[in-house]
Amino acid sequence: xxxxxxxxxxxxxxxxxxxxxxxxxxxxxxxxxxxxxxxxxxxxxxxxxxxxxxxxxxxxxxxxxxxxxxxxxxxxxxxxxxxxxxxxxxxxxxxxxxxxxxxxxxxxxxxxxxxxxxxxxxxxxxxxxxxxxxxxxxxxxxxxxxxxxxxxxxxxxxxxxxxxxxxxxxxxxxxxxxxxxxxxxxxxxxxxxxxxxxxxxxxxxxxxxxxxxxxxxxxxxxxxxxxxxxxxxxxxxxxxxxxxxxxxxxxxxxxxxxxxxxxxxxxxxxxxxxxxxxxxxxxxxxxxxxxxxxxxxxxxxxxxxxxxxxxxxxxxxxxxxxxxxxxxxxx
Numbered sequence: 001x002x003x004x005x006x007x008x009x010x011x012x013x014x015x016x017x018x019x020x021x022x023x024x025x026x027x028x029x030x031x032x033x034x035x036x037x038x039x040x041x042x043x044x045x046x047x048x049x050x051x052x053x054x055x056x057x058x059x060x061x062x063x064x065x066x067x068x069x070x071x072x073x074x075x076x077x078x079x080x081x082x083x084x085x086x087x088x089x090x091x092x093x094x095x096x097x098x099x100x101x102x103x104x105x106x107x108x109x110x111x112x113x114x115x116x117x118x119x120x121x122x123x124x125x126x127x128x129x130x131x132x133x134x135x136x137x138x139x140x141x142x143x144x145x146x147x148x149x150x151x152x153x154x155x156x157x158x159x160x161x162x163x164x165x166x167x168x169x170x171x172x173x174x175x176x177x178x179x180x181x182x183x184x185x186x187x188x189x190x191x192x193x194x195x196x197x198x199x200x201x202x203x204x205x206x207x208x209x210x211x212x213x214x215x216x217x218x219x220x221x222x223x224x225x226x227x228x229x230x231x232x233x234x235x236x237x238x239x240x241x242x243x244x245x246x247x248x249x250x251x252x253x254x255x256x257x258x259x260x261x262x263x264x265x266x267x268x269x270x271x272x273x274x275x276x277x278x279x280x281x282x283x284x285x286x287x288x289x290x291x292x293x294x295x296x297x298x299x300x301x302x303x304x305x306x307x308x309x310x311x312x313x314x315x316x317x318x319x320x321x322x323x324x325x326x327x328x329x330x331x
Contacts, residue, residue: 065178094155
Protein backbone atom coordinates (compact mmCIF):
# COMPACT_ATOMS: atom_id res chain seq x y z
CA UNK A 1 0.00 0.00 0.00
CA UNK A 2 1.35 3.37 -1.02
CA UNK A 3 2.14 5.88 1.67
CA UNK A 4 0.12 9.08 1.33
CA UNK A 5 1.53 12.51 1.96
CA UNK A 6 0.33 14.49 4.96
CA UNK A 7 0.92 18.18 5.48
CA UNK A 8 2.19 17.72 9.08
CA UNK A 9 4.65 15.06 7.92
CA UNK A 10 5.99 17.29 5.14
CA UNK A 11 6.29 20.24 7.52
CA UNK A 12 8.19 18.12 10.06
CA UNK A 13 10.66 17.01 7.38
CA UNK A 14 11.15 20.58 6.16
CA UNK A 15 11.77 21.68 9.76
CA UNK A 16 14.26 18.84 10.20
CA UNK A 17 16.15 19.81 7.03
CA UNK A 18 16.21 23.43 8.22
CA UNK A 19 17.61 22.43 11.62
CA UNK A 20 20.32 20.31 10.04
CA UNK A 21 21.16 23.04 7.53
CA UNK A 22 21.44 25.82 10.10
CA UNK A 23 23.57 23.52 12.28
CA UNK A 24 26.44 24.23 9.87
CA UNK A 25 26.23 27.91 10.84
CA UNK A 26 26.57 27.06 14.52
CA UNK A 27 29.49 24.74 13.79
CA UNK A 28 31.29 27.61 12.06
CA UNK A 29 30.69 29.83 15.09
CA UNK A 30 32.11 27.31 17.57
CA UNK A 31 35.53 28.03 19.05
CA UNK A 32 35.91 24.57 20.57
CA UNK A 33 38.07 21.93 18.93
CA UNK A 34 36.40 19.23 16.85
CA UNK A 35 36.76 16.53 19.50
CA UNK A 36 35.57 18.65 22.42
CA UNK A 37 32.66 19.98 20.40
CA UNK A 38 31.53 16.58 19.13
CA UNK A 39 32.08 14.91 22.48
CA UNK A 40 29.75 17.32 24.27
CA UNK A 41 27.34 17.59 21.34
CA UNK A 42 26.73 13.86 20.94
CA UNK A 43 26.54 13.31 24.69
CA UNK A 44 23.70 15.84 24.80
CA UNK A 45 22.04 14.01 21.90
CA UNK A 46 22.15 10.73 23.84
CA UNK A 47 20.39 12.42 26.76
CA UNK A 48 17.67 13.59 24.37
CA UNK A 49 17.15 10.15 22.86
CA UNK A 50 16.87 8.26 26.16
CA UNK A 51 13.30 9.47 26.89
CA UNK A 52 12.40 8.85 23.22
CA UNK A 53 13.49 5.22 23.64
CA UNK A 54 11.40 4.91 26.81
CA UNK A 55 8.36 6.09 24.86
CA UNK A 56 8.73 4.32 21.49
CA UNK A 57 11.06 1.35 22.09
CA UNK A 58 10.40 -0.07 25.52
CA UNK A 59 10.36 -3.69 24.29
CA UNK A 60 13.48 -5.49 25.60
CA UNK A 61 15.87 -7.07 23.12
CA UNK A 62 17.05 -10.65 23.06
CA UNK A 63 20.69 -11.43 23.77
CA UNK A 64 21.63 -11.90 20.07
CA UNK A 65 19.84 -8.64 19.24
CA UNK A 66 21.77 -6.79 21.97
CA UNK A 67 25.07 -8.12 20.59
CA UNK A 68 24.19 -6.98 17.09
CA UNK A 69 22.98 -3.64 18.42
CA UNK A 70 26.27 -2.88 20.14
CA UNK A 71 28.50 -4.35 17.42
CA UNK A 72 26.93 -2.65 14.42
CA UNK A 73 26.06 0.44 16.40
CA UNK A 74 29.75 0.78 17.26
CA UNK A 75 30.80 0.28 13.62
CA UNK A 76 28.34 2.89 12.39
CA UNK A 77 29.36 5.16 15.26
CA UNK A 78 33.03 4.75 14.30
CA UNK A 79 32.20 5.94 10.77
CA UNK A 80 30.16 8.80 12.21
CA UNK A 81 32.98 9.73 14.60
CA UNK A 82 35.49 9.92 11.75
CA UNK A 83 33.09 11.84 9.50
CA UNK A 84 32.06 14.32 12.18
CA UNK A 85 35.66 14.95 13.24
CA UNK A 86 36.84 15.58 9.67
CA UNK A 87 33.82 17.78 9.01
CA UNK A 88 34.37 19.88 12.13
CA UNK A 89 38.08 20.34 11.45
CA UNK A 90 37.30 21.22 7.84
CA UNK A 91 34.70 23.78 8.87
CA UNK A 92 37.11 25.33 11.37
CA UNK A 93 39.56 25.90 8.48
CA UNK A 94 37.20 26.93 5.68
CA UNK A 95 34.83 28.94 7.90
CA UNK A 96 32.09 28.64 5.30
CA UNK A 97 28.81 26.93 6.16
CA UNK A 98 27.32 27.21 2.67
CA UNK A 99 30.15 25.30 1.00
CA UNK A 100 30.32 22.83 3.89
CA UNK A 101 26.65 21.93 3.51
CA UNK A 102 26.85 21.21 -0.20
CA UNK A 103 30.20 19.41 -0.04
CA UNK A 104 29.01 17.19 2.81
CA UNK A 105 25.84 16.30 0.88
CA UNK A 106 28.04 14.69 -1.77
CA UNK A 107 27.81 11.50 0.31
CA UNK A 108 24.36 10.96 -1.20
CA UNK A 109 26.06 10.50 -4.56
CA UNK A 110 28.90 8.34 -3.19
CA UNK A 111 26.69 5.74 -1.48
CA UNK A 112 25.52 3.85 -4.58
CA UNK A 113 29.05 3.80 -6.03
CA UNK A 114 30.44 2.19 -2.88
CA UNK A 115 27.52 -0.24 -2.86
CA UNK A 116 28.34 -1.19 -6.44
CA UNK A 117 32.10 -1.58 -5.88
CA UNK A 118 32.01 -3.53 -2.62
CA UNK A 119 28.59 -5.24 -2.63
CA UNK A 120 27.74 -5.47 -6.35
CA UNK A 121 24.57 -3.44 -6.06
CA UNK A 122 23.04 -2.28 -9.32
CA UNK A 123 24.21 1.13 -10.53
CA UNK A 124 21.65 2.98 -12.62
CA UNK A 125 22.32 5.62 -15.25
CA UNK A 126 20.73 8.33 -13.12
CA UNK A 127 23.48 7.87 -10.54
CA UNK A 128 26.19 8.38 -13.17
CA UNK A 129 24.51 11.51 -14.49
CA UNK A 130 24.06 12.83 -10.95
CA UNK A 131 27.73 12.17 -10.17
CA UNK A 132 28.83 14.20 -13.19
CA UNK A 133 26.68 17.13 -12.05
CA UNK A 134 28.06 16.79 -8.52
CA UNK A 135 31.70 16.71 -9.60
CA UNK A 136 31.18 19.73 -11.85
CA UNK A 137 29.55 21.54 -8.93
CA UNK A 138 32.45 20.76 -6.58
CA UNK A 139 34.86 22.07 -9.21
CA UNK A 140 32.99 25.38 -9.52
CA UNK A 141 32.83 25.77 -5.73
CA UNK A 142 36.61 26.26 -5.74
CA UNK A 143 36.55 29.32 -7.99
CA UNK A 144 36.99 32.52 -6.00
CA UNK A 145 36.49 34.54 -9.17
CA UNK A 146 36.20 33.90 -12.89
CA UNK A 147 39.97 33.48 -13.23
CA UNK A 148 41.03 32.36 -9.74
CA UNK A 149 40.88 28.66 -8.84
CA UNK A 150 41.88 27.72 -5.29
CA UNK A 151 41.30 24.57 -3.24
CA UNK A 152 40.80 25.22 0.46
CA UNK A 153 42.35 22.49 2.67
CA UNK A 154 39.26 22.64 4.86
CA UNK A 155 37.07 21.81 1.87
CA UNK A 156 39.19 18.71 1.22
CA UNK A 157 38.63 17.56 4.80
CA UNK A 158 34.89 18.13 4.42
CA UNK A 159 34.87 16.19 1.15
CA UNK A 160 36.69 13.31 2.86
CA UNK A 161 34.08 13.34 5.62
CA UNK A 162 31.39 12.63 3.00
CA UNK A 163 33.16 9.31 2.31
CA UNK A 164 32.69 8.21 5.92
CA UNK A 165 29.11 9.49 6.05
CA UNK A 166 28.44 7.27 3.04
CA UNK A 167 29.96 4.27 4.82
CA UNK A 168 27.88 5.00 7.89
CA UNK A 169 24.72 4.75 5.78
CA UNK A 170 25.93 1.52 4.16
CA UNK A 171 26.63 -0.07 7.56
CA UNK A 172 23.14 0.86 8.69
CA UNK A 173 21.55 -0.49 5.53
CA UNK A 174 23.33 -3.83 5.47
CA UNK A 175 23.59 -4.74 9.13
CA UNK A 176 21.05 -2.86 11.24
CA UNK A 177 17.67 -3.15 9.57
CA UNK A 178 16.08 -5.48 12.11
CA UNK A 179 17.32 -3.43 15.06
CA UNK A 180 15.25 -0.72 16.80
CA UNK A 181 16.03 2.61 15.17
CA UNK A 182 16.30 4.91 18.19
CA UNK A 183 18.35 2.44 20.23
CA UNK A 184 20.71 1.92 17.33
CA UNK A 185 21.17 5.65 16.87
CA UNK A 186 21.77 6.10 20.60
CA UNK A 187 24.61 3.55 20.43
CA UNK A 188 26.05 5.45 17.46
CA UNK A 189 25.89 8.79 19.27
CA UNK A 190 27.30 7.25 22.45
CA UNK A 191 30.24 5.84 20.45
CA UNK A 192 30.97 9.24 18.91
CA UNK A 193 30.67 11.00 22.25
CA UNK A 194 32.97 8.62 24.11
CA UNK A 195 35.63 8.46 21.36
CA UNK A 196 35.60 12.25 21.00
CA UNK A 197 35.97 12.84 24.73
CA UNK A 198 38.87 10.36 24.80
CA UNK A 199 40.60 12.05 21.84
CA UNK A 200 40.02 15.62 23.02
CA UNK A 201 42.53 15.71 25.93
CA UNK A 202 45.12 13.98 23.71
CA UNK A 203 44.88 16.03 20.53
CA UNK A 204 43.39 19.28 21.81
CA UNK A 205 45.41 19.95 24.93
CA UNK A 206 45.80 23.57 23.85
CA UNK A 207 42.09 24.17 24.42
CA UNK A 208 41.17 25.08 27.99
CA UNK A 209 37.70 23.74 28.74
CA UNK A 210 36.69 26.41 31.23
CA UNK A 211 33.27 27.61 32.29
CA UNK A 212 33.79 30.74 30.21
CA UNK A 213 34.61 28.68 27.10
CA UNK A 214 31.55 26.50 27.58
CA UNK A 215 29.37 29.56 28.10
CA UNK A 216 30.64 31.14 24.89
CA UNK A 217 29.93 27.95 22.92
CA UNK A 218 26.66 27.08 24.65
CA UNK A 219 24.37 28.19 21.76
CA UNK A 220 26.31 26.06 19.26
CA UNK A 221 26.41 23.04 21.59
CA UNK A 222 22.71 23.24 22.40
CA UNK A 223 21.64 23.72 18.79
CA UNK A 224 23.88 20.98 17.37
CA UNK A 225 23.40 18.59 20.27
CA UNK A 226 19.78 18.96 21.32
CA UNK A 227 18.20 20.21 18.10
CA UNK A 228 20.34 18.87 15.25
CA UNK A 229 21.10 15.41 16.65
CA UNK A 230 18.28 14.81 19.12
CA UNK A 231 15.20 16.65 17.86
CA UNK A 232 16.28 16.58 14.21
CA UNK A 233 16.68 12.82 14.08
CA UNK A 234 13.40 12.25 15.94
CA UNK A 235 11.60 14.59 13.55
CA UNK A 236 13.02 12.73 10.57
CA UNK A 237 11.70 9.40 11.83
CA UNK A 238 8.26 10.80 12.63
CA UNK A 239 7.99 12.77 9.40
CA UNK A 240 8.99 9.91 7.13
CA UNK A 241 6.28 7.72 8.58
CA UNK A 242 3.78 9.96 6.80
CA UNK A 243 5.57 10.95 3.59
CA UNK A 244 6.38 8.83 0.54
CA UNK A 245 10.12 8.01 0.37
CA UNK A 246 10.91 9.83 -2.89
CA UNK A 247 9.41 13.08 -1.64
CA UNK A 248 11.13 12.56 1.71
CA UNK A 249 14.49 12.27 -0.01
CA UNK A 250 13.91 15.42 -2.04
CA UNK A 251 12.87 17.36 1.06
CA UNK A 252 15.89 16.23 3.07
CA UNK A 253 18.19 17.32 0.22
CA UNK A 254 17.19 20.89 1.08
CA UNK A 255 19.49 20.64 4.13
CA UNK A 256 22.32 21.99 1.98
CA UNK A 257 20.11 24.85 0.78
CA UNK A 258 19.30 25.84 4.36
CA UNK A 259 23.02 25.73 5.19
CA UNK A 260 23.65 28.18 2.36
CA UNK A 261 20.75 30.43 3.39
CA UNK A 262 21.97 30.45 6.99
CA UNK A 263 25.48 31.31 5.87
CA UNK A 264 24.26 34.25 3.81
CA UNK A 265 21.81 35.64 6.40
CA UNK A 266 23.70 35.03 9.65
CA UNK A 267 27.36 34.90 8.62
CA UNK A 268 27.10 37.19 5.57
CA UNK A 269 28.87 34.65 3.37
CA UNK A 270 29.15 35.18 -0.38
CA UNK A 271 30.25 32.38 -2.69
CA UNK A 272 30.13 34.45 -5.86
CA UNK A 273 28.37 33.59 -9.10
CA UNK A 274 30.42 30.48 -9.88
CA UNK A 275 30.16 29.28 -6.28
CA UNK A 276 26.37 29.44 -6.27
CA UNK A 277 26.30 27.80 -9.70
CA UNK A 278 28.42 25.02 -8.20
CA UNK A 279 25.94 24.65 -5.33
CA UNK A 280 23.12 24.38 -7.86
CA UNK A 281 24.95 21.67 -9.81
CA UNK A 282 25.64 19.63 -6.66
CA UNK A 283 21.97 19.89 -5.71
CA UNK A 284 20.88 18.87 -9.22
CA UNK A 285 23.23 15.91 -9.03
CA UNK A 286 21.68 14.75 -5.77
CA UNK A 287 18.15 15.21 -7.09
CA UNK A 288 18.90 13.35 -10.33
CA UNK A 289 20.52 10.50 -8.42
CA UNK A 290 17.55 10.23 -6.06
CA UNK A 291 14.78 10.68 -8.62
CA UNK A 292 12.53 7.91 -9.86
CA UNK A 293 14.39 8.02 -13.17
CA UNK A 294 17.71 7.46 -11.43
CA UNK A 295 19.10 5.11 -8.82
CA UNK A 296 16.86 3.74 -6.12
CA UNK A 297 19.85 3.16 -3.86
CA UNK A 298 20.07 6.72 -2.55
CA UNK A 299 16.43 6.71 -1.47
CA UNK A 300 17.05 3.32 0.10
CA UNK A 301 20.08 4.35 2.12
CA UNK A 302 18.73 7.73 3.19
CA UNK A 303 15.54 6.26 4.59
CA UNK A 304 16.47 2.76 5.71
CA UNK A 305 17.53 3.91 9.16
CA UNK A 306 14.15 5.57 9.70
CA UNK A 307 11.75 2.98 8.25
CA UNK A 308 11.63 0.72 11.27
CA UNK A 309 9.30 2.71 13.53
CA UNK A 310 5.78 1.60 12.71
CA UNK A 311 2.55 0.63 14.43
CA UNK A 312 0.86 -2.67 15.02
CA UNK A 313 3.61 -4.85 13.56
CA UNK A 314 2.77 -3.76 10.00
CA UNK A 315 5.73 -3.84 7.66
CA UNK A 316 6.87 -0.29 7.00
CA UNK A 317 6.89 1.19 3.54
CA UNK A 318 10.35 1.04 2.06
CA UNK A 319 11.91 2.94 -0.78
CA UNK A 320 13.86 -0.12 -1.87
CA UNK A 321 10.82 -1.89 -3.24
CA UNK A 322 10.92 -1.92 -7.03
CA UNK A 323 8.25 0.06 -8.80
CA UNK A 324 5.57 -2.11 -10.35
CA UNK A 325 5.12 -1.00 -13.97
CA UNK A 326 1.53 -2.26 -13.90
CA UNK A 327 0.73 0.00 -10.98
CA UNK A 328 -0.09 3.45 -12.31
CA UNK A 329 0.17 6.56 -10.17
CA UNK A 330 -3.25 8.08 -9.49
CA UNK A 331 -3.89 11.16 -11.60
